[in-house]
Amino acid sequence: MLTDFRRALDKSNFTGMRNKNNLHILLICVSLLGILVFQAILIQGDYLDKRAEFRQDVNQFFTESLDSAKAERSSRLNQMYIDDLRDTSIVKIEYDLNDEAPSLSIYNVVEQNYEASISTERASLPIDSLTEEALFNHYFLNNTNQDNHYWLLHSIMHNRFDIYRDTVSIDQDYLKNTLKRKLDEAFIDVDFELLITTDEGIVDSSLKEMITMPKELIGGAENDYIYAVFQNPFFEVLKRSLALLIGAFLLFLMVLFSFLLLVRSLYTQRKLSKLKDDFIDSVTHELLTPIATLKLALESERQRNKNDESKYLKIADQELKRITDITHNVLNSGLHKHVKAEVPKQMVEVVSVINEVLTYNKLVSSIPFETSFSGDQKVNVVTNEELLKTVLNNLIDNAIKYCDKGQACLAVDIKKSMSELVIRIEDNGRGIPPEHQEAIFNKFYRAPLLAHESIKGLGVGLFVSRSIMESLGGSLGLISSSINGSVFEIKLNLGDEN
Template identity: 25%
Template sequence: MYKRTWWIILPTVLTVLAFQTYWLVATYRDQRRTFYNQAKDALQYTYDQAFMESLVTVQMKQLHSSPKAIDSAIRDIMEENEISFSSTIIASDTMRGSTLKNARTTTMSREDLQPFLSSILSNMPGLRPDSQKVLKTYIKELAARGIGVGVELSYAKNTDTTGNHISIPLSISEPDNKLHARFSGVGNYLMKKMSGPVIISLILLLIVAGCIWVLWRIIMRQKALEAMRSDFISNITHELKTPVAILSTINESLLTYNGMDDKNKTERYLRLSKDELNKLQGHIEEILTLSKMENGIALAESNEVLLPEVLNMVQQRYIHLPGVYITTVMEVTETIVQTHRESLFTILNNLVDNSIKYADKPEKRIELRVKQQDTSYLFSVTDNGIGISKEHLPFIFDKFYRVPQGDLHNVKGYGLGLSYVKELVSRLGGSIKVSSTPGSGSLFTFKIPGA
């Protein structure tokens, strides 16, 4: 299952990464292409404006030096917003002695006329704009279009447009004579422009990674539950087989070896059978009760419970065991609490039973303590057992979970005791927590309302 999971996750991750990479690269190329198109259009516009200003300056100088020297045609052009060009075609028919005239008029706006004039007149002396002046205007034009990069301008006769470099031709007659613009900081500018797609891409990647992580946790959780289920079946089979084997042996002894003739032996065997049947019945009732609670079946009505009596019942149940020492401490002003008697006894009994099971010292010392906190009661069960490692503490109240101890049957149980305890505490309106140090013991604390 582990390998099959990786064969599902890895192609998914690689596909998402490949798609995101392709999308980002395509977006970067599109942004780069758009940048150079806008930069080239801005350069052409700036140069045309500068050329027309240079043309006006030259004509004004000629006007001041010699009023008759100004070209009236150019002056008229500069004063009009639209320029009209007229052409007439005359066709003569000598056979009929007639003449046909065809007149055509073309109108061009001043904005369209600027690049036309600059490409025709740029080679005229004194009309080429100063590159530094063009540069200042170009920087302003780029800023107006939202483009913030470093730029250098130069006039040169070459066609090199590699790297961060664009150029525009200055003359129709000499196309190799160009105005070149070289940019710096284009990469940073493009990355800022792409900040939106990059953020979206990162968010998508985080969402996908989060989904994969959740899926992985679910799969691992299911795997752990499957392992715990197998352990539960193994352990409960062992727990059920043991009393069945004992009962079978007792019956065989009584029936086969004339055990019925010995009254004392018969009584001893019957008491042993009763104890095993009580244990078996307890296991079955615990499983059935837990199943009922999970299905929403409520506990019986609460009643008045005498705390010293319940603590004494728990203490007396185990005090006859060798090496077991149970002490009770009560720090309460009111010894009667309104709760469910059987549930409180079961909680304390299961916690003490666990403490005894997981004790590795000859003297198993357990303390039952009760404190009163306003209208609530705080119970604690402290032992000097083997303790629980920190990594297992978050899971010990899970159903079927058992702290790994090597041999599953070294300690009897099937992983339902603490889960049952937590469910009962919750049904009583309380909460439970645990703290433990390996080698020093554990402390289980639960709080329930007193009324």
């Protein structure tokens, strides 16, 4: 019976462990995926921020470069204006270097008339030596804003300057070179082109390009605007997020490595657990064979000597039964919590089973003990009789072993309701310290004080008992414990059997 139960339970245990490990691996994969999604969202947000920062930088560089190009255009207009003044086929400048009030006159060669005459007191002129070149530089070079002095020429010079101002545009090559130099200084390596159009509202068509803010084109056609179009700035923007990318990648590698170690640890634990269970199975099965042979020999000897109730035969029979119980407990210690296997059940008379277990323990007990019953005396329940005996025997055997008062006292209370059967077993043992009360149901656990005493035990009895009760659809628990004794409670669900 126990062997069949063990086989069914081994199969259920293996399936349960495999499913649990698969669940752990699934949770690990979901966690990794969650980390990847979170990092992707974080990197995307940072990329958009860095793209906006990159746009701000190139807009600033474009504006500064365009201002520089405008200044270069103004310088060219100045030079053209000065060149016209020096061109004697257009105008002639006549100088009067009078020490008191030097002056110059401008003669229009084309129209053959004087257009302007300028005279200034010598004392107000900021020049050291009075020469024609110094006077020319004072009026036309040192004051290079044509809007302030080209009005002196009321005809031909005025018209020529207007033509230059309307037709001479900024130097696009100069603008591109200036912008390229500023980008290089900022360590920005991205190709760009200048775009001139009448459309003031051009924006990026995709992430593969970036267009600056429009600037009005001076000296070109009316309502012309100039843009700088940057081609494929993705990698340039990505460089700005390099630290975050490296950090995220290293963090992911660390988490992945930790999870791989965890998965490896899970598989190792499962392998070790299987090896341990196989070892226990092998040892206990090897023990059961000689035990069965010895039991058969004792039975034969008893049948041969029916009239001779030898004390030694009784002792041998009791010790053999004790070894058999220990072996079955070790064999069943491979049970796992919350794993249920289908076991055969039949109608069992509970009080009869309890009396049988008590009778056996009175025969093998090293100290006397008394028992008392209370509650329902005629109770039947559908369960597995052998497994229920194993649970009761473990509880009663512990109550006797851990009694240090010379005589053990057991009180058994049975109560049956419509839904469950409750069996309480109270002893007068030494009790279990509060810090160990939950751990006593763990496999191979013994309270430290008990483990160092001469009381024999492996720490599997309560673990096996609770596991059996769970497989039967019931439960086993410690209700209370003190220096005056402990109370254990067995519950069995009745279902619809009533």
